Amino acid sequence: MAVESYDAVVVGSGAGGAMAAWMLTRAGASVLMLEAGRDYDPAEAPMLNFTRDAPLRGVGTPDKDFGYYDATVDGGWDIPGEPYAMAEGTEFKWWRSRMLGGRTNHWARNSFRMGPYDFKPFTRDGLGVDWPVSYEEMAPWYDKTETIVGVYGNNPNLENHPNSGDGVLHDPPTPRAWELFLKAGAGKLNIPVVPARRAVLTRPVDERSPCYYASECGRGCAIGAAFQTTTSLIPQARATKKLTVRTDAMVHEVILDRAGKAAGVRFIDRKTGAQREARGRVVILAASTGETARILLNTKVAGRSEGLANSSGQLGRNLMDTVGADLSATFPALEGRPRYNEDGAMGLHMYIPFWLYKEQKAGKLNFARGYHFEVGGGFNEPGDLGGLDGYGAGLRARAQRAYGSTIGFTIRGEMIPNAKSYCEIDPVLKDRFGIPALRFHFGWTDQERAMVDHFHKTTQDIVTAMGGKLNKPPETADRALRKGGEIIHEVGTARMGADRRTSVTDPYGRCWDVDNLYIGDGAVFASKAHKNPTLTIMALAMRSADHIATRLRKGEL
């Protein structure tokens, strides 16, 4: 078979890969996108299908962990035939999907910008490392990304929660009654409750329609309101005629030329098992944090044992996820309240941003970094109404009264990189294609535990102010902390830096060791702010692709 050759080969079609391809094709470059999963048509999304029609009323099963209608194809916590290992004592969860658009087809769309402190955490508190870019450098890229993606929210002028440029944000949806109640309760403790930011349109953008305020975003959004690359970046890049997409293409190593530059990649056709190659002047890996590290670690370099682009020894290291834990509470004041349609944009309309930067700076807290609350509740489509007692007419009345009176509180907090948390190639385990698999190591530290304790106490205080009661008392932080990877914000395995001795890539995601090899996903994160990572993955990928486009134009690549 003839070897295909392009200006750029992009591996992965999720947040990072699609943004890189979008930017490069607009700049006139020819791009081959290789995606391990199957082709996916967003029209497959079962948007208004009834839960009652789904097997087991749609609950999660090992076949579909997040429920029957979830837009995850061939994936979830486990992919048949594609195992990964965990070191003894480690419990790490790795959510993957195998479909065009990757995990953007079903992510929750929470999209918070990182702020000035988040890019220079070491400067602020002496822990971890600084990014080689500042918020000021990133601000225009955030504006451009938010403009294309479409993000609702507002600009409340909060410390380390930057405003967006004028006119960039879409109007946030009207708060629901329980969210206003929370705002009043938290307000008593001077804790802010402000409009959340989500990648959901409330006005049209290009061909994409605004949200129609129904259908879980996780099912996929066929109307294009909730951002996913399959309704936006990928079709738009295709429209330039510069993009070739090849699905069922499982990349396993980078091809190097004699000079040590990237010449392309090798992949396996998942349908036939055949070995294939693709060539490009530049290679961009955006197969997701874990998988990108795996491809580099699996690439053999003559005379070296540590994989490709790993002269710093940092490849696979600094694996981070978001700190997660949950509590829920019931509020008598919300019982039996007047009914109305509380679906709204399905996810957060309001949230609690981190509000204690000054106290933290003054040394009044026993943890160094921030967290935010994501909250859920209201008149959701009824599902598990467990917890109710009795039977008969009394039970029915209790169900009716209790409906919409519970609020769930979750922490999304910053994890500081630690030496215990990394991934490497397992010495024996291979996937069904014979590609060596990853082995994860993971551990939390006292930093994250102290943060969870603080979240527990704060939640208790807010619940008390609202006259409610926790449904279960908080556990110890150790038990309450979700497993590594479980929040599905894994980043950091090929961090960027200003110094090639301590980082894998330069500030543009270019591997220090290979001039035409770039990383376009969360692997490049130098820290993991409590802000959900995907918006930043896209802003970085856009900036990186712009840099590549300039170099292609100048003939440097």
Added chain:
Amino acid sequence: MTVAVDRRTTLAWLAAALSALPEAARGTGLEGTQWPTVTLKPVTAPGYGVDPDMSDPKVPWPLTLTAAERKAATALCDMILPADGTAPAASKLGVPAFVDEWVSAPYPNQQRDRKTIVAGLAWLDAESRRRSGKVFAASSMTQRAAICDDIAFKDRIKPGHEKPAAFFTLMRRLTLRAYFSTAEGWEQIGYLGNTPIDGPYPGPTPEALAHLDKIIAGLGLAAA
């Protein structure tokens, strides 16, 4: 039926043991029925897979409850959510069929629940016979209620009835889930969503906002 020999043998044994029970047990009155041990042959039917056709959802596994179990389950679901005014009973909304679909599914959680439910339904009939000489579904409403009263309230579980109570809790969870997933259930509970809206999300109604003001004032909080 995929459950075949093992299970039928066990249940036959159980039925024999239980039919011997009523007279003997009724005498003592105190102990109640032993929690039966059921050995079930694992369900081996395939699940719906990792990439099912979502536009045409299907339950690919065969149902496994016996006719007798289905009867007991139906009677119990209707005790949990009976007809009430305009509200239909659980059995009118397909809840027992859902319980059958659930316990017959080839997934670990459902297979775990199946053990509890098959044993629980056997217990229910045996306990009912012990008390009234009739299986649960054939006993009177008062007799059914008497059994439920012993196992349905978490603060009032009759001593020694922890397993039947856990079974009841599970049946209640499944019944509530299935019942309130239906159109009638949505109406009963007041779920008004899953309705596309043209234009901006309207947010709370004036009535809902008035209620909010009231509860905020009631707790001495400042309005948001």
